[in-house]
Amino acid sequence: MFSGRLWELFIDSFPKILIPGLTVTIPLTVISFTFALIIAVIMALVQFANVKVLKQIARFYIWIFRGTPLLVQLFVVFFGLSRVGILLDPFPAAVIVFSLNEGAYCAETIRAALESVPKGQLEAGQCVGLTYLQTIFRIVLPQAMRTAFPPLSNSLISMVKDTSLAANITVTEMFMVTQRIVARTYEPLLLYLEVGLIYLIFSTVLTWVQRFGEKKLASYGHKEG
């Protein structure tokens, strides 16, 4: 079944799929995840510090973005907003949606991690004369991010794969390019397996990065394991 023609198609299409992977899928992931982390840290901190109003806003935001499908959010922002005069290009629209969606999930991860830091750390910080914010940013948050690192890595890996949904709002990332090649060649099995393989390669590399990162973080002196 795996004839020479198919093998040729596989080899031929590999760079064609990989290149949008490197130029669209990865930038989309990296940019969105960076924004997501920034949003998440802010949303987690206002909840942790119990800041009035902002805390309610954070809860509301998380409720909305965790409670509705990612695909629906993409459609609302890309197709829907044009109805009220907000016209976004596909890529920035995708960045906005992925950042906000991922931010909601990561906010919960980071909030939980913040709450896992012993209360005594905050007290000790204040007793040596640090302000509340200094204690949060220098003592509590670094420890929380360490705890949050594995679940956040999980989110990142999951996000790489979720970016395939951006094909639905005409972002020419890996999956869309694959669909186009399938339309031309009528080889869905081979090509969808191929794009799956490339996602697998990306995820595997990230898993290595995660492992490396966890080892680095272990140099706080905590035992690995």
Added chain:
Amino acid sequence: MLQILDIKKSFGDLHVLRGVDLDVEQGDVVAIIGPSGSGKTTLLRCINFLEKADSGTLIFDNEKFEFDKITKKEIARLRRKTAFVFQNYNLFLNKTALQNVTEGLIVARKMHKAEAIEIGKKALDKVGLSDRYDYYPSQLSGGQQQRVAIARAIATNPEIIFFDEPTSALDPELTGEVLSVMRDLANEGMTMLVVTHEMGFARTVSNKVIFMEDGVIVEQGSSKEFFENPKEERTKAFLRTIQGDMD
């Protein structure tokens, strides 16, 4: 130097402090003892504003503050003159021993890094940890961690150090190294307010003892008086039950 008048604190219906007065002179080593739940830790935590007392007056260096009206700024200013040693050390887990000591100097007191490191090393040397500067808390034993915490306390050159059951989380064999550091501090004239279960320490190191129960002070006096000639029946009973510890 430090005076507390009629401090009160309750958690809901539970009255933990029911009007306590306290007077600490410079150079005093005051041991606060008493059964569990007597309010001694809460007293200490209220004095350093880790808990908010419901009412009462604090006089520190002739400045007078009301516990229920004190501002954040005043708290920050007072805390610069004090240090706190916790039962479970509360070292910054993401910082090395040396960084734990210098953090407050560099960040809170805006000291130059080099100067802070010099002071930090001196403080760690003093508690016998000159070979542990770059160790993280998780790489240190409980006794070593508590000594780092004491180094962190003395580095800021406080007027008084509060100790909240500093040896209660330690194995008996590690208790000695912490107590000996505290004894050295006392001999150097450091003012200390110590909540403790170590009767040996209370008797031999502290010069004043306060015995608390149910949120009030039952008896207080010089250590000698307290242990050799207690006045209250309750104190006598307490001392009888802990007799074993003292030998």
